[in-house]
Amino acid sequence: MISEPTTSTSHDEPGSFRDPGNQIFYAGDRVLRGLGPQAAKDWSAVAASAFLPPLLAAGKVIGTEPAEADEVPPEAAGRWTTVLRHERVPFVSYPYEWSFAMLRDAARLHLEILQAALADGVTMTDGSAYNLQWRGADPVFIDVGSFQPGAAGEPWAGYRQFCQTMLYPLMLQAHLGLDFQPSLRARIDGIEPGQMRRLFGGTRRWRAGVFKHVHLHDAIQARHAGTATGQVREEIRDAGFSTELVQATVRAVARLVDRLDWAPPRSHWVNYQQTCTYSDDDRTVKTAFVDAELADRRPATVFDLGANDGTYSRIAARHADYVVAVESDPAVVDDVYRRLRAEGQRRILPILMDLADPSPGGGWAGDERASFLARARADTVLALAVVHHLAIGRNVPLPRVLDWLTAMLPDQGRPGKLIIEFVHPDDPMAQQLLANKPAGLFPDYHRAEFERLLADRYEITRREELPSGTRTLYAGVVRG
Incomplete structure (x- = not known):
């Protein structure tokens, strides 16, 4: 937790406006939560409960403490009954950037948290996947x-959100083999029951969890479409709905989630280190170059773009506080995550994203969910074996590739560092990409x-050609 006082002015988190009495804002490096009168009263009761301290101690709930008076800017202090201070996560990612296993x-x-809360007389009003973040894996x-x-008698308030942003995406991929990320990226509120029902007709309705949580859910939702929420709750209470029934429902959903799994299809990129055109000498020189440059820099945050199986992310993690490993292949990201999770790795976060189509801003006004570039701030960027895929494979002009990479790095104070690989036009991989393009389409794609x-954008501190002679590291x- 951050403990030094600040006098910085505050600014609101764009994604935290939907509950006027409970909002996130920032003051300097601090992440603060302002609570209105009712939210403050609720928090006081929750903070005194038995279920929360073990979850905080285990790191399953974000570190939270009351903010000191001198930590809250005056213009914010007057708005809120209570202000909490939260631990800052190293990098904010979104569910459409996560793999299936994530x-x-x-x-x-x-x-797990909801079950612990219910057992202690506490509930959760939301069930959104956006309420979770990551410390590594x-x-x-x-x-x-x-x-x-x-x-007493209250239903699971977050059930719909949980279904739309977590359960349905998992079902989509586990049962149909369809990537869920495009659906979540397209709709901030997730996948509607009606959409799922159309996908799971016929015998598909009998797959695990589908009839109850898709067909029945959609039917009940349609039945109560014109009924006020308060009236629905009264009907539920009158029907004898109990806390025990909510707990049983949550346990059943947890068992369902445990049953859902996805076997990634075979992917060229999963075994890329074995199938790529690098020689053993190339790998040795490249590894030594990256290791030495990171050791010299000792960066706080590294972005490994086109991380593939995480080989260089692991090298970066030996020298950096945190590494964000960005890869576009869902099978690769899922495999990397499962291995990192098994190891208890908390310094490497794998995320799924196409570098030629990075996550845009979304939600209200386009900034309720920030774009990748708005979130991507690194001390060092690794762009290894990626430029040719963007410049040749996706027709992005070289100047625009370099401008995009540079936008992630600071240009004042301690200037950011770029470690980048250029694949020459005569390299076998470049030749493979060029073979699918019209002749003469890339006259500027050459080393000079x-x-x-x-050199226009960076002071080049080191360059080294790999032994194969068709790739150069910089x-x-x-x-500034």
């Missing part, structure tokens, strides 16, 4: 404002032009 483990944690629940003292463009710092 979303499943996030869902498992949410249900460990999920952490961040929305402590959704805890609320429970009331790349070096000129790189290290440089951003020109």
